[in-house]
Amino acid sequence: MVRRTLLHAGAVVTVGTISQGTAHAGAGPYGPLLPADADGLALPQGFSGRIVARSGRKVAGLTWHAAPDGGACFPDGSGWIYVSNAEVPLLGGAAAVRFRADGSIAAAYRILSGTSLNRAGGATPWHTWLSCEATERGRVFECDPYGERAARPRLGMGRFRHGAVACDPEREAVYLTEDEPDGCFYRFRPRDWGDLTEGALEVLTGGGGWREVPHPAAPSEPTRYQVRDALRFNRGRACHLADGVCSFTTRGDDQVWSYDGALHRHEAMHGPLFVAQDGAVEIDVITRDGAVAPFARLAGRRGAELSGPAFSPDGGRLYFSSRRRGSGVAAGQVFEVSGPFERG
Template sequence: MLRRTLLRTSAVFAGSVWLGSPQARVAVGPYGPLQGPDAEGLALPEGFTGRVLARSGRRVAGLTWHSAPGDGACFPDGDGWIYVSNSGLPLLGGVSALRFGAGGDVRDAYRILSGTSLNRAGGASPWHTWLSCEQITRGRVFECDPDGSRSARPRLAMGRFRHEAAAFDPDRQVVYLTEDEPDGCLYRFRPLDWGDLTEGALEVLTTSGAWRAVPSPAALTMATRHQVEDAAHFDRGGGCHYLRGVCYFATKGDGRLWAYEAETGRLDTVSGVRAAHGELFVAGEGEIALVGQGGAVSPFLRLAGDDRRELIGPAFSPDGRRLYFTALTGGGGEAAGVDGHTFEVEGPFAHAADR
């Protein structure tokens, strides 16, 4: 099944997700039919416009944009905002950033993390930092300053494993973490002080629904997912997001979207729980689709041409009026997914009125 990225307003989920039967798909969504493709091959509903902001290997605002773009997020920056984007290159990964002015002009581009490996996912903190996660054995979590004023710092207490995504639960003051392994786990990190991820306790969800401490988060002799006997296992954990008491997370191996209700400890697939209100966008190969409240799936945008291009790293600007994503170039072998074009789409998104 294809790897997909889900976006609920400004929330990002990464992973393969089953979208229902073909009968659930409709040709026209709430924004209307797609218009013809523009010069970049981007087809959008009427009233929306798109542009390419950055291309892998080419200069943008003085910076050579990175290869193998991964997940990203937007952060407020005075009267503008910043979009950060992971790089999934081995050994040369890290994170790059684009700084925007109030009118949407790119004012600067710079690196906020370098020298790490396979940075493909992460999450945004309530205090406006970016957690960039290494998707390697004994991978680390790095907390990055989107502004670039402070150096990125490894948060080793959050565990050494094949990290995927992170989601912050400010109500219980914990961070949920997914693991990209066939028998991966769902973890939560309880910082000693909320707002400081330097120290804290790493816990794993068990089959009973309880959380148990991981004895050795550093995983020097045994992987974290094997240290607790009754740990619950999931098939390649993907992106996750906390919203209104629920931690949503995807599993790429079996194409499911899960919901963990933090208050009750109930865990179920999204089809078995009441999902939060809001627009749900699904980014996959060649298009971003919109899932309606009734479950109908409709195209929101489509890229003409090579249908193997994977769309990844979607994020909305703080005002909800601009959507950013990257299209990875298709192909096989070592070159697959190395080149990427980072797009911006602007238009009358319904959720922008709620910002």
């Protein structure tokens, strides 16, 4: 199964997935790939890449975690911060790298520890990182990317095998995916927007409406079975909101779905997208007419997984992780790509 990741960076680009039957080879907006650099990264003319973190090695004094996964960028004065989850059993959590305005690394530090299999998550409008556990009764933790406040579990958002989250400020809701073959699509409506401590967890139903989950903590019955007419999605993963539409991927059937909060309608969605692919170990550009062209490719990384794509706040740098499993531990690297990305 090819694993793919959904991302949007303001008006710059979208990264996601598309049904395999709808795509066809075509020309991309950035031109052909040049030969790979010393790190095995092939990019179009005008773009350059570097590795900013490696599992097991020091980054500004911090030993970088194994199995880097979901990530996001946050503004930090004239610089920015990149946050990365660790999909490690029992020793998961998340860490952050702080960059100066010139792109140099200023600091690195942990923002979450003592959790398990932190795979994906999402950024909030108030600049916190929601790190999700992909365990049977996984939790969502709200983390401070700036390292000033301790992470807190948000149990009202449900105890299940979490995929990712996306925030909808207009409707004051947080959408959540579930990584189960018969998983659901949820939304959490906090009592006070900006405070995720309390609120109602709801599930999308077959009629297109929402029904509240009676017991989000799932002490005996899993959340996905508590509402009889809940819609089922095959292993929900990445999740993103743009222009009032929440798009999410399902890796079980290799689809992207979109939920229009204004129209209360969900449907399959296609393009325009950037796609971070594991099978080909590359990032592709998919245009609105379904044409696919490579944007970045890693040579000599067969079997690796790509994850955690995120743009710097100005849209000029793209971050993503590459990881390869070995001896039960996934060593990985965090790449940075800079260049003339299209600005919308």
